Amino acid sequence: MKLLELSREAWTNLLLHKTRSSLAALGVIFGVASVICMLSISEVARRDVIGRIERLGIRNVILDSVKPERVRTREKHDSDRSWIARYGLTREDLEVLADNVPEIETIVPMRIMLEDVQANLEVSDINVVATTPAYTRVMSHAVREGRFLSEVDNARSQPVCVLGADAAQRLFPLASPLGQVVRIGGHHFKVVGVLERKGPTGTAGILSNPDNTAWMPMNTSFSRFGKLQVRRRGGSSEATEVEINRAVVRVREGLPLEPVAAIARNLAKRRHKQDDVAVTIPYALLKERRQAERIFRWVMGSLAAISLLVGGVGIMNIMLANMAERRHEIGLRRALGATRNDILRLFVSESTLLCCLGGVLGVGLGALLAQLVGTLAQWTVVFQPLSFPLGIVVSVLTGLIFGTLPAIKAARLDPVLALRVE
């Protein structure tokens, strides 16, 4: 085959100038490597963050109780804590909100319980959260076994709980948890259901890990554990009174989220003396995130283009130098019967082969770098499978495009001038 012969000749010629060829290829290698690296790492960051935001529900408005500044500073200075930290959303807040805003379909409250969960006398670090039956629907968290908390459970403050997938696995690794009894802060709770795995939601904190959680009815939490929660740590104890840590507000289908969020913000301002409620709209976050990502991708794309351009210009430079140095050889080949096209092909095949090899090495190096960064930063690296062939194709194109100009110059060289010795 002609192509094979041509590439063999190009390969021989590249080998004749090893140092120069490898220097020329470096630009392309690093260009492609950085593209591959950036693509796979930005993909990692994207999947992780977007997933977390999406799992908060894109038709929801999230109200979070946040520790106000006053409590924080006091905590810092008063290490021996004998006071009660009191802040955040209350059940009354949520009732007022639900009664006054017709756009709201449901409000799902969540309360973090500072209690331990035990099964068979073993203590585990599973989170305990109280909520209402609407949780599964509003947060799209499906039941795998048994059932979720019911209205009856809540109304009668039943001692029942439902386990997240990880919690179930850790408490009852061998048998089904259904019907088993766990101890939560000294009380017995019957396990009535297990949830599917959902993945992390939101950014941080106990509520971001629904799979490692045991869920109990809201009313049960108040009737069994009271409003005040005390956590003993070392010698001291911390008393906290936060009725509701998070309220997930589901807005009716088709209605905008922003007005609801604004009303919630106003309400919190009016009813609370301190600044202790944060309102977020996952959908807005998502949009912002996507916008930022689009910009990020453009920046990445431009950087990639620039680095390849630099690589291409490097190739062009080297090929021009190559051509000048091999002027006599060009003349000689013409004298031996090479056509202008033969000379063109000779040089284009050299630059293309060089860039192709550079592309292959660059893809390998990029994958390696991405993996390294992933390991160091503890990200799972997600390679876009298309990026590998694309990287190679783009480098071959770079070689073709930037190798053509010097090759045309070489082909146009008058053999008489090429053979002249000064």
Place this chain on the structure above:
Amino acid sequence: MAALIELDRVSKVYPMPGGDVHALRDVSLSVERGEFVSVVGASGSGKTTMLYLLGLLTDPTQGAYRLNGRAVGRLSDRELSAIRGCEVGFVFQSYHLVPQLSVLDNVRLAARYVDGLNRSDVKRRANELIERVGLAPRIHHRPNELSGGEMQRVAIARALLARPPLILADEPTGNLDEQTSLQIFDLLAGITEEGRTVILVTHEASLADRTQRTIRLRDGRVVDEAA
């Protein structure tokens, strides 16, 4: 049969910013197969230009050129290149060997652009020619390991590889000492005995005297032809 080379009032003008350079003016010439012709003249008199014109590396500004009975004036780059590959062998003053290739590969390069040659035939012929010019022991050496005379012998072997009827040598002994020059000259003279035409551009009157015919150029004109 027509002569191998027929130039009919050929001129070559190089248009230059400082005014046209008339490298050849009205040159008419006919060379038969098997002739050994020398071309002499002062530097700048147009010898190289004439040789390159005969070898189809450049085209005449005016006049007609028939090589091997065929008018080459209107041929394409492709056709001209094909003729250069099969019918013309060049030998240059500064050898023009590819420095990175061995003696064998330099000789074989002459087959690179000629269609229809068999690889093993080419290799066999290259080996024969290298042996004939006395370089069999140096077959795998690089040009920079050879003396000037040896390099020129490689170039002659290369010029002969495709069995061209016409060998054009542009001052092939210009860089060589007297004794080596004679060896190269004898090699070229031997070629004509197999029916090939050799046109030798030279500065050395002693060499020109030993050819069958000498063409003298002055300012691009043929001024004197001695048989």
